[in-house]
Amino acid sequence: AQKITQTQPGMFVQEKEAVTLDCTYDTSDPSYGLFWYKQPSSGEMIFLIYQGSYDQQNATEGRYSLNFQKARKSANLVISASQLGDSAMYFCAMKGNQGGKLIFGQGTELSVKP
Amino acid sequence: GAGVSQSPSNKVTEKGKDVELRCDPISGHTALYWYRQSLGQGLEFLIYFQGNSAPDKSGLPSDRFSAERTGGSVSTLTIQRTQQEDSAVYLCASSRDGMNTEAFFGQGTRLTVV
Numbered sequence: 679a680q681k682i683t684q685t686q687p688g689m690f691v692q693e694k695e696a697v698t699l700d701c702t703y704d705t706s707d708p709s710y711g712l713f714w715y716k717q718p719s720s721g722e723m724i725f726l727i728y729q730g731s732y733d734q735q736n737a738t739e740g741r742y743s744l745n746f747q748k749a750r751k752s753a754n755l756v757i758s759a760s761q762l763g764d765s766a767m768y769f770c771a772m773k774g775n776q777g778g779k780l781i782f783g784q785g786t787e788l789s790v791k792p
Numbered sequence: 793g794a795g796v797s798q799s800p801s802n803k804v805t806e807k808g809k810d811v812e813l814r815c816d817p818i819s820g821h822t823a824l825y826w827y828r829q830s831l832g833q834g835l836e837f838l839i840y841f842q843g844n845s846a847p848d849k850s851g852l853p854s855d856r857f858s859a860e861r862t863g864g865s866v867s868t869l870t871i872q873r874t875q876q877e878d879s880a881v882y883l884c885a886s887s888r889d890g891m892n893t894e895a896f897f898g899q900g901t902r903l904t905v906v
Contacts, residue, residue, distance in 0.1 A: 709891065710891060711891040711892045711893075713894055713895075721881065721899065721900060722897065722899060723883065723885070723897035725894040725895070725896070728892060728894060730891070730892050769834065769835065771895075773891050774891070775891055778823070778840055778842060778847060778848065779825075779837065779840045779847075779848045780825055780837075780840070780885070780887070780895055781837055782827070782834055782835040782837070783834060784833070784834035785833075785834045
């Protein structure tokens with residue numbers, strides 16, 4: 679069975695600082711995809727970044743990067759130069775190699791302080 | 793349509809009544825997901841469709857919950873004999889085939905059972 683674990687219910691970061699949100703996963707699939715989503719207080723789910731299990735390099739999208747450590751089964755999200763608008767819930771998610779079921783972690787609530 | 797559309801956006805129903813929630817996925821997306829999100833919580837997986845079939849319905853909480861998808865497009869989630877614990881936001885998402893394709897979410901239906 680697949681499982682996603684986010685152990686930080688809440689995080690605080692000072693504006694303009696970098697922050698790392700933790701995500702560990704468990705799967706028996708030989709290949710899989712990892713995703714991060716942002717959910718502001720408005721409730722919409724916004725896709726941020728994707729990492730494939732066979733990708734040689736860590737994914738980056740603007741201020742977002744993914745610290746992928748396959749042996750440790752971790753896929754931490756790094757947000758550089760935090761902005762007040764980054765305050766939101768962040769969810770880590772995974773799809774197996776059949777490209778089917780997409781499961782989510784419990785989320786981390788990030789608060790950016792001015 | 794341009795995005796995933798869910799209706800209604802809000803639904804208040806009396807305990808014991810049946811409700812139907814609708815999801816219109818992005819055109820051409822073969823995968824469709826339903827999730828439930830209680831206040832401040834993560835996304836609880838309910839069911840996943842590939843085309844019109846549901847390879848994984850393991851997340852449906854009870855036999856009061858059912859879902860169908862027709863024409864590889866619109867999906868309906870039905871909750872029979874609603875209970876107060878069914879109150880939550882029900883989110884629908886769709887994606888193209890494949891492990892590396894992100895899911896796009898609708899705005900959700902907020903269900904309140906009184």
